[in-house]
Amino acid sequence: MTPMDWTPPPRGSSGGRKPDINQMVNDLKGRLPSPRSIKGIASLAIIIILVALGFSSYYTVQPEETGVVTRFGRYDRSTAPGLHFKIPLGVEQVEIVKTSRMLTEEFGFRTANTGAYNSRYDERGFANESLMLSGDLNVIDVKWIVQYQIRDPRLWLFEVRDGQSIIRDFSEAVMRQIVGNSYSDAVLTLQRVEIAIMAQKELQQLLDNYKSGVQLVTVKLQDVTPPGPVQPAFNEVNESLQQKESMINGAQEQYNREIPRAEGEAVAVITEAEGYALEVVNRAQGEAERFSKVYESYMASKNVTQKRFFLDAITRTLNNANQVYVVDDSVKGILPLLDLKGGREAK
Numbered sequence: 001m002t003p004m005d006w007t008p009p010p011r012g013s014s015g016g017r018k019p020d021i022n023q024m025v026n027d028l029k030g031r032l033p034s035p036r037s038i039k040g041i042a043s044l045a046i047i048i049i050l051v052a053l054g055f056s057s058y059y060t061v062q063p064e065e066t067g068v069v070t071r072f073g074r075y076d077r078s079t080a081p082g083l084h085f086k087i088p089l090g091v092e093q094v095e096i097v098k099t100s101r102m103l104t105e106e107f108g109f110r111t112a113n114t115g116a117y118n119s120r121y122d123e124r125g126f127a128n129e130s131l132m133l134s135g136d137l138n139v140i141d142v143k144w145i146v147q148y149q150i151r152d153p154r155l156w157l158f159e160v161r162d163g164q165s166i167i168r169d170f171s172e173a174v175m176r177q178i179v180g181n182s183y184s185d186a187v188l189t190l191q192r193v194e195i196a197i198m199a200q201k202e203l204q205q206l207l208d209n210y211k212s213g214v215q216l217v218t219v220k221l222q223d224v225t226p227p228g229p230v231q232p233a234f235n236e237v238n239e240s241l242q243q244k245e246s247m248i249n250g251a252q253e254q255y256n257r258e259i260p261r262a263e264g265e266a267v268a269v270i271t272e273a274e275g276y277a278l279e280v281v282n283r284a285q286g287e288a289e290r291f292s293k294v295y296e297s298y299m300a301s302k303n304v305t306q307k308r309f310f311l312d313a314i315t316r317t318l319n320n321a322n323q324v325y326v327v328d329d330s331v332k333g334i335l336p337l338l339d340l341k342g343g344r345e346a347k
Contacts, residue, residue: 056088064100066153069093075154097153102217105168107175108143109222131227132176138184141225144196146171146203147217155213163212171219174203184226188234189241192221 060083061067067079069086070093079094086092108130113120123143130141146167150156156163178195179187187195200219207214226234298305 053088058083058085059094060084061096064098065096066099068095068097068153068157070095075158078153095153095157097150097156099150099153102147102149105146105148105164105171106143107145107168107172108141129172132179134179134184134187135181136183139227140179140184140187141223141227142175142179142187142221143223144171144175144199144219144221146219148214149217150213151215152213155211159211159213163214166210166212167207167214170203170206171199174199174206178202185237185241188224188226189238192224196221 059067061079061081063081065081067084069076069079071087071091073093076092086094108126109121109123110126111120112122127141130143132140132142134140148167150163160166178199182191182195196219200216203219204216207216225231
């Protein structure tokens with residue numbers, strides 16, 4: 001019972017006598033707590049306050065995280081992994097952001113279970129994300145992923161309201177725009193890589209314009225298929241395009257093999273002809289030069305040259321003769337000589 005709960009006795013309860021003031025004071029003193037108990041309660045309260053202050057004055061940031069400290073709700077600083085201290089009693093608050101971890105957003109499916117050897121995916125109920133209309137008015141089912149990292153935690157927390165929703169909305173808008181400007185055959189077969197690269201570039205530009213603090217790692221098309229009712233027809237078209245590409249590649253391979261060989265043979269023939277022409281020309285020029293030198297010598301001394309020609313002719317003639325007879329011009333009446341060895345007459 002507290003002192004405030006005490007009420008004076010009703011009139012007439014004391015037999016008409018006046019209440020004893022001293023007795024009332026003594027009763028109040030007996031009901032109040034003693035100074036020792038008050039001191040114990042105060043000490044306990046102080047200990048509790050100190051413990052609360054101690055636990056609220058430090059925080060720990062894990063290796064893949066960054067701590068964002070706010071003071072009275074305003075951004076103050078960012079802290080690296082490790083043990084840090086802050087002002088307690090709600091003056092400074094800490095928000096932990098996973099900046100070194102790669103985050104993934106899936107469109108058109110969700111990963112239900114990730115195992116060591118295989119994973120299960122759930123595609124039911126996500127058709128509103130993946131069904132798109134191409135530029136030639138065909139419906140395509142496009143499934144893709146976006147992998148990103150939080151580059152600036154301050155922008156991630158204070159410049160955008162919901163960063164994950166922004167990434168999903170922007171990704172879906174960019175992908176629908178690119179697919180809507182492309183032909184369905186190109187999206188299904190040949191331009192998957194180009195579309196992913198274009199989507200990553202445009203999405204990063206949008207995120208930077210809105211100061212989201214996000215750095216894209218990759219945008220990858222997981223599966224691009226036509227809707228179920230027309231999928232067999234699209235598969236036939238895809239096979240035809242693949243056969244076309246295979247034939248083109250085979251023809252290109254043969255072209256690359258035959259053309260260089262023919263060009264090499266042509267160069268060899270041309271080089272050989274040029275060498276032969278150069279040889280003939282040089283030989284003709286040499287013969288002409290030799291004839292010119294002989295003619296110059298002949299013109300310088302005609303008699304000597306004539307005698308030299310005569311002697312050369314006689315030498316060639318005598319070399320071809322079997323027997324040679326030298327007869328003096330002044331001898332008359334030479335009898336024929338019977339050549340017993342040769343079996344014929346000699347004159």
